[in-house]
Amino acid sequence: RKPYRIAVIAGDGIGKEVVPEGLRVLEMAAKKHGVAVHFDQFDFASWDYYEKHGEMMPEDWKEKIGKHDAIYFGAVGWPAKIPDHISLWGSLIKFRREFDQYVNLRPVRLMPGVPSPLANRKPGDIDFWVVRENTEGEYSSVGGRMFPGTEREFVIQETIMTRTGVDRILKFAFDLAQSRPKKHLTSATKSNGISITMPYWDERVEAMAKAYPKVKWDKYHIDILTANFVLHPDWFDVVVGSNLFGDILSDLGPACTGTIGIAPSGNINPEGNFPSVFEPVHGSAPDIAGQGIANPIGMIWSGAMMLEHLGEKPAAAAIVTAIERTLGERTLRTRDLGGNADTTACGKAVAEMV
Amino acid sequence: RKPYRIAVIAGDGIGKEVVPEGLRVLEMAAKKHGVAVHFDQFDFASWDYYEKHGEMMPEDWKEKIGKHDAIYFGAVGWPAKIPDHISLWGSLIKFRREFDQYVNLRPVRLMPGVPSPLANRKPGDIDFWVVRENTEGEYSSVGGRMFPGTEREFVIQETIMTRTGVDRILKFAFDLAQSRPKKHLTSATKSNGISITMPYWDERVEAMAKAYPKVKWDKYHIDILTANFVLHPDWFDVVVGSNLFGDILSDLGPACTGTIGIAPSGNINPEGNFPSVFEPVHGSAPDIAGQGIANPIGMIWSGAMMLEHLGEKPAAAAIVTAIERTLGERTLRTRDLGGNADTTACGKAVAEMV
Ligand SMILES: CC(C)[C@H](C(=O)O)[C@@H](O)C(=O)O
Ligand SMILES: CC(C)[C@H](C(=O)O)[C@@H](O)C(=O)O
Secondary structure (H helix, E strand, O other): OOOEEEEEEEEOOOHHHHHHHHHHHHHHHHHHOOOOEEEEEEOOOOHHHHHHHOOOOOOOHHHHHOOOOEEEEEEOOEOOOEOHHHHOOOOHHHHHHHOOOOEEEEEEEOOOOOOOOEOOOOOOOOEEEEEEEOOOEOOOOOEEEEOOOOOOOEEEEEEEEEHHHHHHHHHHHHHHHHHOOOOEEEEEEOOOOOOOHHHHHHHHHHHHHOOOOOOEEEEEEHHHHHHHHHHOHHHOOEEEEOHHHHHHHHHHHHHHOOOHHHOEEEEEOOOOOOOEEEEEOOOOOOOOOOOOOOOOHHHHHHHHHHHHHOOOHHHHHHHHHHHHHHHHHOOOOOHHHOOOOOHHHHHHHHHHHO | OOOEEEEEEEEOOOHHHHHHHHHHHHHHHHHHOOOOEEEEEEOOOOHHHHHHHOOOOOOOHHHHHOOOOEEEEEEOOEOOOEOHHHHOOOOHHHHHHHOOOOEEEEEEEOOOOOOOOEOOOOOOOOEEEEEEEOOOEOOOOOEEEEOOOOOOOEEEEEEEEEHHHHHHHHHHHHHHHHHOOOOEEEEEEOOOOOOOHHHHHHHHHHHHHOOOOOOEEEEEEHHHHHHHHHHOHHHOOEEEEOHHHHHHHHHHHHHHOOOHHHOEEEEEOOOOOOOEEEEEOOOOOOOOOOOOOOOOHHHHHHHHHHHHHOOOHHHHHHHHHHHHHHHHHOOOOOHHHOOOOOHHHHHHHHHHHO
C-alpha cells in the first residue's frame, strides 16, 4: 500500500524534545515491520508560530493536515507567554472539535521497573483504559457573566450532553470492554449531586448496557471513584467518563502508575472521517523545557497507539515491548523515574530494543 | 453557660451504628472538660422515617433543629430503597442550602497506625485541609432536557458561581491558611478547559489573595491536582475548591491517608446564623450496615470538629489525641484497618483514652 502520511506537530516546550525520539522509534519499528510511513512536519500550534504570525495556526490548517492518516503531536501551551484560551483552544481543543475526535483514550498500566507511588502494587496489578468523551459536556463554553464588576456579579456555564455525544462514547467504551478478557466496564457519574446531566448519563449507560449482555458494568460517583483508583486500582478494566471526569481520571490513573511522563493518549475519530491525534499526556512542561531531560516514553508510547489505530498491530506491539524492556532493565531512565539518562539516550535505548 | 443543645440525627445504615459511639466519646470529653451538652435525638432524614411518612423530614424541620447549636449527623441514603434525589436532596443537601452551610471542611491527615495506600508516607507527611464550596457551583440543579426520548435529545445544566458565593469560601480558606504555620493555599481550577466559570474562580482567587500578603498561594488544574495528591501529598496545606472539585478532593485526600472510614467533615455556616452539621465522610454503607463492624472514628472525629466549632478547643483536642492513641496502639482496630474490633469496642477504646 501507499505510505501512511503522518502530520507531525512538535508544538511547545518539551514537545520539541520528545517528538524526535518518538519519530526515531517509529521509524525503526516501521522499518523492521515493513510499514511505509511518510512524515510531514508542521511548525504551527506553537508559541513560536504565534509570535511570528499572531495566531496559533494558519487559516488553511484543515487543508494542511486534514487529509493525513494521523497527527503525531508533542505538546502545546506556554501559559507564561500566551494564555491557555488562545493556545489550547486555538489548537488542541480545535482539533478535537473540528476533527470530531470524540474519543480520548488513555491506558493506565503499571510498567515493569517503574516505582508506583502506591504501596505494594506490581506490574500486572494495574492495567486498564480510561475512555473520555472529548467534544462536549463540561467543556461546552456556552454561558456568560452578569452584572460584571459589581457585588451582584455571577457567571454561568452550561454542561451540555447530547444523545449522540453520550451514546457514541458509551458504544466505544462498551465495545472496548467486550473485546477484553475481563469484559468489565465502570461508568463515572455524580448523579447524586449533579442532578440533571449526570442522571441522563446514567440513563444512557443503562440503555447501552442492554446491547452488551456479556459486559459486566458498574458505576461509581466520581468522588469515591478517585478514591478507588488509589485504594483498589486492580478493580478496573475499562472506565468511561464525561469530558471533565475522563480528564481527571486519565491524569490520576497515570499518577497511580508512577509518572505522567510515560502516559500516552489518543484523540480518536473512530469512523476515520478525520485524522486522529496521538500525544503524550504530559504537557509542554515549561519548567524543564530546553534541558533535554524530559521523559520521551509518553511520546513513544503514543506512537504505538497511533500504529495500532492504523491497524499496524505487530509494529505497535514491538514498540510497547521495547518500552517495557527498557523500563524493566532500569539501566536507562530519565530523572522523573529516578535515573539520570537524558531524553535522547532514552529514545535511542527504546529504538534499539524495537 | 447554658448547655449546648445538639441535634442528633443518626439517619440510615451505619449512621445508626456509629452515632452511639460518637456520643459516647463526646459525653466523656464533655464530662472531663466541664462542657455542658444536651443531646436531642431526631428520627427524620432516614429511610425509616420516609417509609412511615412518605417524606424525608417533617414540614417543621427547621423549627425542630434550626435553633440548636449544632447538628451531629450520621449518614443518609439507601439507594436501593429510595432514590438519592429524594433522600440526599431532601435532607443533607437541604441543610447545606437552607442553613447556608457554605463551607465544607475536611482534614486530610495521615494518622499513626493507619497504613497509607501510598508508598513510604508516615504520619506528619500528610496534613492538610480541603475547603469546599458547599452551596452553589456545579450542584445548581438549573437546567433541563430538550426533545426527550428522541435522537435529538439533549440535557443542559448550569454551573453557577456568584461573587458572594465564591468570595466567602475563598475568604474562609485564606483565613484558615493564614492561621496555619505554613500559610499556604492551593486553589483547584480547570480554567484551561472550563472556560467561563473557572477563569472567574481564578480571578476571584487573585483578587482575594491581595488581602492576604502573608499567604503563599498557587493553583493547579483539577486533573494534575488529583495526580499530585498521590505523588506529592506533602505539598499541601489548605486546598480550596468548588462544590464538585472540593467533593472529589475530599474523598481522594482521605483515601490517600488510608481509609474513608476515619475522615470527618463539617458543613459550616461560619456566621452562626444557622446550625452547622458535622458528619463522617463515609456514607450509610448499606453493604456493611447491620453487622456492627463499621469504623466509628469518622463519626467520633466529627464530634471533635463540632466541639472545636463551638469553641471548646481542649475537649476537641482531647478527642483527636484519643483517636491518635487508639489508632497508634494498633490493638483495637476495625476491619477496614486490618483489625477485627467491632464498632462498639472501638468506640469504647477511644472513650477510655479521652
Ligand atoms: C451524597 C453526596 C450528594 C455528597 C456530595 O457530593 O456533596 C457527598 O459525596 C459528600 O461529599 O457529602
Ligand atoms: C490542556 C487541557 C485543556 C486538556 C484537557 O483538559 O482536555 C488536558 O488536560 C488534556 O487532558 O488533554
